[in-house]
Amino acid sequence: MKIFPVRGGIHPDYRKELTSEKAIVPMPLPRKLYLPLQQHIGAPAEPVVKSGDMVKKGQLLARAQGAVSASTHAPTSGRIADVAMVTAPHPSGLPQLTIMLEPDGKDEWAELPQPLADPFAASSQEIRERVAAAGIVGLGGATFPSAIKLNLGSQNKLETLLINGAECEPYLTCDDRVMREYAAEVIDGARIMAHALGTAKIVVGIEENKPQAMAAMSQAASAFPNISVVGVPVQYPMGSERHLTQAITGLETPAKKLTAELGVVVHNVGTARAVHHAIRFGRPLLSRVVTVSGGAVTEGKNIDVPLGTMVSDLVAFCGGLKEPPRRIVNGGPMMGQPLPSLEVPVVKGTSGILALTADEVNERDTQPCIRCGSCVTICPCGLVPVEMAAFIRKDNLDGAAKLGVMDCFSCGSCSYVCPSHIPLVHFFNYAKGRLNEAERDKRKLERIKTLAETRTTRLEQQAQAKKAAAAAAAAARKAAAAASENPDNKASV
């Protein structure tokens, strides 16, 4: 299969060897699990349990609310200790509503929905309902509810389901391990998803630095002529949906458009495996594979972690920290976000927990820009980071917006190559936040204006109606008076 070139990108030090040979091990149940109501993009789920309830493994704890949302289930049996605010695994350190579950140690299953006997005879709708009920979201880190993404076939003509096994972020090896150890499950999940989407072709894209995963997946796919497993160049950010699509199809997804408009839908390998579990066994999403790595961790591991496990418990399971980390990162070192502390839970989108040493973080002092143009050359989105950052520094956010800062997906490549160590991607994250905020404020202002105008009109109408009523009453009085004066003249009444 021909692979097309992709613009820009970098070749960071991958450091995957720290964990790539560590087989996935299950995490023992911790004392308490913390399940935030929002582990996905969209509206937070609505809790259906309260403090003191006894729940079984797989039982629904919080139901999806609104058009874009995802349900959450009990990763084990136990007692609901509380539903309260707990620090979110988010750089802001803000709290969010979280269900706390005390495992009873029995790990007793609730009654699960019957598996679909033959998924390939089921309708697309049936599969989507099952996937939604299982609370599955994009496990690559984007956490978009998968059932919605499986509905793209209804509005677009789709040709290819692209299974994303690129895993281009340094340090992370969880997808690599899932492909090596559970290739058959991933392929089965992918086939079910392709059936729901109505795509004939399935392509699995894997970066060429994972030969064992390539071999395992090719072997598992060999029985299905419509599946091809292809190697893609090792080049960050190959794992971005748009760039992987470009490498496979040669087509560039226009800004603000979805890859679906090119006939391609991308799902992560972990998501495919979760779909396999949901459809074949009726099992909701209760755990995920997390890579724990970084120079400050005693022993890096790939762990199958029950959702809601505290990061501190996870790190303790890896032998704790061997030195104080300079930074704890949620996800990979390029696009991952720093965590406020270790006392936050693992959620559906947690692909990695990295405890990085000062050496690995490599913070350096910022120097003035030497206009070398490196950032422009490597930006995989064809943006001009140096110019955008200059605008943002001078608070000209509209100028940055015109240069396309909203199309930046924060891959961090520009910051990585900048010889002056300018925190370019920080400028863009800030600008995107501010521009989104301005957009929300504008919508609110418009709403307030309409409401105020409606009220003014209503008050005017009421005043007019009052006046008219008063006039009518006066006329009636007059007429009545006239009639009483002249009772014979009935016509005047």
Added chain:
Amino acid sequence: MLLAVGSLVAMGATLGTVLGIASRYLAVEGNPLEAELLALLPGAQCGQCGFVGCGQAAAALARGEAPVTLCPPGGKAVAEKLSKKLGVKADLSEHEDKGPQYAFVQEDLCIGCLRCANECSTDAFIGAPKQVHTVIRENCHGCAKCFKVCPTEAIKMCAVPVTLGEWHWEKPGSHELH
């Protein structure tokens, strides 16, 4: 000499008449800048700026008699837009922005007198006479007019909490980089 004076007087008179007529025919209805400024204000006529309503506030802004930070419920967003329109540099970092607020009715204290509902310019209240009132959060722009009229102090002004989705990074420390 007389001729010169006479011709000047005549010139003055004719030009004066021409200008007078021109001004009558070419008169601009209202001040266009004022209208543009008005469009940037919330339009809720809450009166917190100290003017009777948004129209008067816009007029004062156009005359340069009011600061761009005059609108409390509009906050930083409106202040920024006004300063851009007027081309004035306002140091907004100094501007104390309490952040967006909303009104909350403590239902046990409310006697259902309806004063708040009559005061609110955006119809944010629901409830009938003699019944507990509540505020629809999305319709409230935090002008605090209801807060001022409530006889039982049932209304609390609360800061709108920042949600995870709305939070964003601060601007990186900017030295002379570019």
